Each structure stands twice: as structure tokens, then as C-alpha cells.
Amino acid sequence: MEHVLTSPATYTFFGIPTVIFSVLIPIVATALFTYIIAKRLAPMVKAKPDLRFDRPKDRIFNVLKIWLAQWKHPRYMTAGVIHIVIFFGFLILSVRSTELVIKGISADFVFPGLNTWVGDVYYALKDYAATAVFIAVVVAFVRRAFFRPERYAYPESYGEDHTWEALLVLGFIATLMVSESLFEAAEVAAQVQAGVDPDFLAPLTLGWLFKNMMLNSAHQTLQNAHVISYFVHDIVFFTFLCFLPLGKHFHVITSLFNVYFMRLNRGNIRPVKYGVGDDELDSLESFGVKRFEDFTWKDILDFYTCADCGRCSDNCPANAVGRPLSPRFISLKGRDYAFGHYPIRGDFIRTDDNIMGKIYSEDEIWSCTTCGACEQECPIGIEYINKIVDMRRGMVDEGNVPQSLQKPLQSLEKRGNPYGKMEKKRAEWTKELAEEFDVNVLEKKDASAEILYFVDSVTSFDERMQSVARATARILHKAGVDFGVLGKNEKDAGNEVRRFGEEMLFQELKNHNIEAIVNAGVKRIVTADPHAFNVIKNDYNSDELPDVEHIAQFLAGCISGGKISLNALDDDWAKKTFTYHDPCYLGRHNEIYDEPRAVLDAIPGLRRVEMLRSRDRSFCCGGGGLMLFYEPEEEERMGVRRVKMAQEAGVSVIVTACPFCLTNIEDGIKVAGLEGKMEAIDLSELVAMQVQ
């Protein structure tokens, strides 16, 4: 490479060597950046512990898949592709940018290895990367400024949206791409003019274009373009770096760490405090999040990492029906609190004030059904459920619980079910089956069975859902397995008790059920309630318990193993169009999507379509357990919204595999005025009807 122009490393401006600037700018900016980051770390240091240093292999895998391979981005195709281009452009150009910084001090600096063929490939690649990023930025700018996708909008109560910030950053990036290309193009144009062997510029790139435009420019113009573009790049580069931790573009730095530390297990709720066992909870002074510093450091990293992309809220069923909850603002309000109380300049403002009713509102936090759609969608591993549950724990600890939830919670404490029904009536649903077969009720001391059917409260006591219990028992009977139910020894599984923040009550229910199940000496647990399935599988954490299976898994196994065969649908049913609604606690939280569909497809004559929102994008029916008692502010019920989605798909029968989904969807059908046109049925009921 032969320099025709004077490099910024040797150039003088009115007698001042510009190398002074190329040395000073990085030093000052790096110091400033380090200072800002140190300030940003302060609330994380003050926050509660979080156990995130385990299982490095799984965490590295997540980084490779979710961060590096941008796994979740294409779920929103346009925005996803634009982001992927900019992301990879940044990765590729990071080497070049660092090189440029050093070139301002030593004009001939090249990273080791880049003076070989690797460099030839790299420099061509980075030319295309810069060009692609530039185009992506222009598209993003037009989209953001003119098309204004709805999910970026701010509801009035949340203040100004972040459009200006987004546009400013797009401007920074575009300037970086242009200045980087111009710097090089000026030199190459000068080389061509001087007749020396010009450096390679990849065809059809920004640099190539600028070079061709400048071939006839005066030497001094080229020299000016070369030096000015260098310093524009240098200044914008470091300004951008220091701007990142001030807003939503902090994710450029934090997302790598956030993805590394993201949750690995699904379906579970974190302990009240890491390092404090379930049997030591009484020793804790306070439960849950009350002060901001009661969040864990990972929660605060989540707040910092939110890119305000709006995907969580776009998928949130509570947000969709007008409840006062929008997950992205859980993050953004948390971030703004951290920025405001741990400012870059000035003293930290630490208070013991309860954040409930200040940053977050009670209704907002009770509105969540814990369906998990937000976490499923987040491209950078931000969590919501644990934070919401921890804030509920804080409220429960202060006695701040909606009146509508107090009665069922008290009944759960006294009777083991939210309805206040007598324990001894828990197995009453079996009476109707007496003519067909006896259900083994494991209430006596030495009663035992191979499989335990864990019924749970709603299916035991709700008149409509008792039909699901009987259908499940019929299936188990037909499959020829030795099964029993716990009867009065069973208490509510506690999935929602835990998720509504009543941890001590959950612990009591859990301990009671574990003891009852172990005493029954069963080898396996089957349940038709995904909430019970989830909590036993993911929250009970007991080595003594046998494996638990949802009836959909049991059925899929029986059908593929030939233990159960299903009759063809009769003509009436065969005319109908079926769809399967994924219950959150079976689907998203436990990734059981295929088994229930396989069971449906094993019924001859059944025509099945998918709703637009299915599998891991399933739309919550409105929630189960205690959520049935909560009276939210909302414009429409989630169940009604879901039923309308089924209507759009031309569905006449919605099959689900959860008693709460069935309740909410059946209500939804009535409220939507679709009775007679549409019906809902549980997978167990349908199979019990068709089993040979």
C-alpha cells in the first residue's frame, strides 16, 4: 500500500499535528465510557443476588443461538432482517473500526493476519458490510419515521416515545458507514490520479461509489475528505459508544451478557431469595420486591437491555385486551428508575420507599396471567414472570391483595381449594362412574396404585370440569393401567398460589401433596391439568416424587404403542373444522406442542386447522387458578379475543387440554354470541368419546 494522501497520523492543521486528536479522542472517550459503565453497575451491585453462573455450556449455547445467530429476530420478518444486517455489519466492522482508531496514530497499522489473503477477504467483506448496513439503516429510518409501526407507539400515560432516539442512532450509524467509506475512497481516488497501484475497493459498495465520484476531484479536496472523514468517524464512533449506556441502545453492549445470563429452565419460579432454602423462609425479614433494590442484579440488567422493540407487548394478551399491563414498560420504567436514582452525575438517591404504586401500579402487576408470551418473544432474553411474581410477593407480604383474591386464598389455606369446598367431597366426581368401573380413591392408609391421577381443584369441584375428570379416568381405565386418585388427601397443586406471590401457602400445599403422593407409593403421576403438571414438574423440586406426565403425553404414548385405538368421527363431527388451542402451561412453559396434535390426528375423519397464533405464539385464554377470581380492568375478555381468532380461522370446534382454557373459551363463545356455531371440548373428553 502506498500513501498518496497525508494520513491523519502525520497531517498538520494550521501547524497542529492532528495525531494529537487521534490520541486524545480515544483516551478521553474510553475514560468517559468506563466512568458511565461504572455508574451503571452501581444499582446492580446494590441489588439482590441471582444464581446465574451455573451451566456455562448451556449459557454459551444460548449466546451462540440467540445472540450470535439472532434466533428470534425473524419472528418479526422486516424488523428482524434489518436488525440482522446491522448486527452482523457491526460485528464485521468492529475490527475495521478499531483498526481505524489506531491508523490515526500509525498510518500503516494493520492487524496481524490481515496483511495476508485473510485481509483481502476481510476488506472486501467489510466494504459490503458497510454498504449493507447503510442500506438497512436507510430502510429502518424510513420505516421508523414514516411507516411508524404500531408497536413502537407510546400510550399517553407513558410519555414521549423513543422515535427521536432511534432516528439519532440511525443517523450515527449512517454517518459511520459513510465516513469510513469516504476515508478510504479518497485515498484510492488519489492513488488512481497519481497512477500508483490503487488499493482494492469492492465493486458496488459505498467506498467504490465515492471513489468513482471523486476521480476528477482536486488533490486538496481529496486530502480534506480523507482527514475530515477520518475525524468525523472518530468522533461519531466514540460519541456513539458513550451514548449507548444512556438509553435503549445500551442493548448493543448488554445483550451479550443478558443472553448469557438468561433463564435456562422453563416453567419454574425463582426462590424468594437465592441461597435460602424453602425450609428457612421464616428467617427472612421481608418477602419479594418492595424497594427497587429488592430486584436481583439480573432484573436490572434486563431493564438496561430492553431495546424498546415492543415485541413482548405486541404478544401480551393482557395488553391486547386493554388491561393496564404492557411488559415493555415493566422494563422501561425500571430502567428509568435506575437511571434517575443512580445518575451519572450527582449522588445516588437510595430510598426505602415501596415502589408499588409509584413506578408500578397494583393493577398492572395483578394483570399478568404468567402466560410467558413476552419472554418467548424477547430476542435478548429479558424476563418478566419472575419480576412480576416477586412484586406480588412483596404486595402479599404487605397485605396488599385485591379483595377478590383474599377469599379464595383463605379457602386454599383452610380447605386446600379456592372454592372453600369440603375436602371430603374432592372425589365426588367419581360417583357417576360407579356403574362403569370403580375409581381407586387412595384415602385409606395402605391404598396404592401404579399411576396417580392428580386431578387438582378445578377439575375436582367445578361441575363442568368434572366431566374432564371422568373422561381422563375413562381413558386411564381403557388403557388398562392401575390408577388411583388421592381424594381428600389431595390439595390444590398451587401453581397459581405461587405465581400470585403467596409463597408460604404454596410451600404448605407443596409439602402436603408431596407427602400424600409419596405415601400413595405410585410410580408415575398423570394429570389433565397443565397447571398442576407444570408446578409438580418445575416447582416441587422433590427427589422423592415420581415423574409427572400430562394426559396428552400419556395418550400420544398409548396411541403410538397401540394400547388405545380411536374410532372415526361420526358424520356430524366429521363435518366440523377442529383446531387445537395451546394452553400456556403445556405449550410455552413445557414445550408440549406435538403430542396433543398427534392425538387429534390419530382420530380418523378429524379435520384440523391451525390458528394464526398457535404453538409458542398461542394467545392466553385469560389464565387459570386464582386468575379466575381476579377482576381486571379490561375492554374485552381474553377468551373472547381467542374465540374470535378461531372464528377467523374458520373453526367450529376448539380442542384444548386444560380445564381453565376450556372454562375461558366456553365463556368466550357465549360472550361472543357464537353459541351453536362453535364449541369447545377438552382433548380428554374428545378421546374418551372416540376410544374403542
Next chain:
Amino acid sequence: MEILVCVKRVPDTAENEIEINSEGNDIERDDLVYSVNEWDNYAVEEAIQLVDEHGGSVTVITVGDDESEEVLRREMAMGAENGILLSDDAFEGSDGRGIAAILKAAVEKGNYDLILTGAQADEGYAQVGGMLAAMLDYPYASLVNMIKPGDGKLKIGREIEGGNQEVNEIELPCVLSIQTGINEPRYVGIRGIRKVASVDIPTMGASDLGLDAGSVGQGAARVRRLDYFVPEMGEGAEMLEGSTEEIIDKLIELLKSKGGIK
């Protein structure tokens, strides 16, 4: 302000199926679960809120047996500072006047500015509050749904017929019976109760209160229960039977046929 709240342990109507026992003199009490009388929770919540704002302390008191201690603990978990259990074999079988007499003796042992009771109890007759006030010769207001403290006085709201509201002024000390809806009682979880599990609750019997055992209890009761039964269906009454769905359908049909709905 020193506030005394009188509470009662009752079978929880929401969580029990109430049946008459075979002798027909009481309800079947096996398998019953008990809780604090609902109205009393509102009274305790109101007392705690008054003390939070204006200072003082809240004491909860009940007449009952050892098991009644559980309701005192629950109210203390809400935030009442002290609990007093009034328990004595001599108290058994007291009528409303007897209970009021026992409470009166306890009130006189303390120095309370304000005494609150629930408007009534789930299995009671709404008489203790009024009798207690009369025995103490304190002013009394019933069905109170708003309390605003002033200097040595209270401004109180009362719910009156037809959902109307009246506002009165009452001198302290006084007795108020509290209506539901005056506030939203806070939640008490297992954790809250465990926190106060070891707090000492003094028990006082007839002699501690300086009461003549003969003046209370079954012997002194002037109201006695004679019978206990589910009323027979009168003329024109009809019990709808069947599943909930069926009952609803029948009810709609009936309402339509009688012109209740169109």
C-alpha cells in the same frame, strides 16, 4: 387513640356446608372451618388505619375458648398490637347480654378511647355492640361506614335505608359497630400469622375481670335457644333443582313467564 376491637370466631359460611345436627339444637360442627367474623376484619382494618394516621394502639379482644386465640393472632398479624382472650368455663352459654357484660368488665380494665365491633356476626344477632355501649353508658352508632377523627369527637358516616348516607358527630369515648365496605381489609397470609405466633396473649377469666361468675354464662342467660331448623317451604315458594345450568335455565324461564324479564 387507644382502640379496642371486639372480634369473634365463627364458622366460615363461605367454606362450610351448614347442616342442622340430628338433635336439631345446633348446626353440625364436625368438619367445620372457622375464621374471623367478616365484619370484624373491617373493624380491625379501620382501627389500624386510624392508628397509622393519628397514633395510638389497637387491641383486639374476644370471648371464647382456647381455639379463639387463632382469630386474635390473625388480627394481630394484620397489625393490631395487643390481644386479649376472655375465657372462662363460667362464660359458656352466655347470651348477648352476657357477652356484653364480660366485654364491659374488660373495657373497664383498660383505657380505651374508641371501641369497635363488627355490625353483626355470621352466627349472631347484632346485639353485643349496642348492649356494651349501654352498659358502659357510652354513645353508640351502628352500621358505621366512615370515621373521621376530630378533637375529642368523631365524624361518622352511617349507612341508612335505601343506600342513603347520614353523617353524625359523636363524642369520645364511644362504641361503633362497623359495616363492611368501610375499607378494604388487608390480606393476612400464613407468614403474617407465624410472625406473631409467639407473641404473648393474656387470658382473663371471670375473677381477673372482677365478674361474678353467676352474672354471666348459661345460668344468667335470659335468652335461650329453643329450636333450630330449616324452615319448611311456604306457599308459593319453589326450590329449583338440578345442575347450575339447569337451575339458571329454569330461573330464566320463570322470570320470563312471570314478566320479570322480556
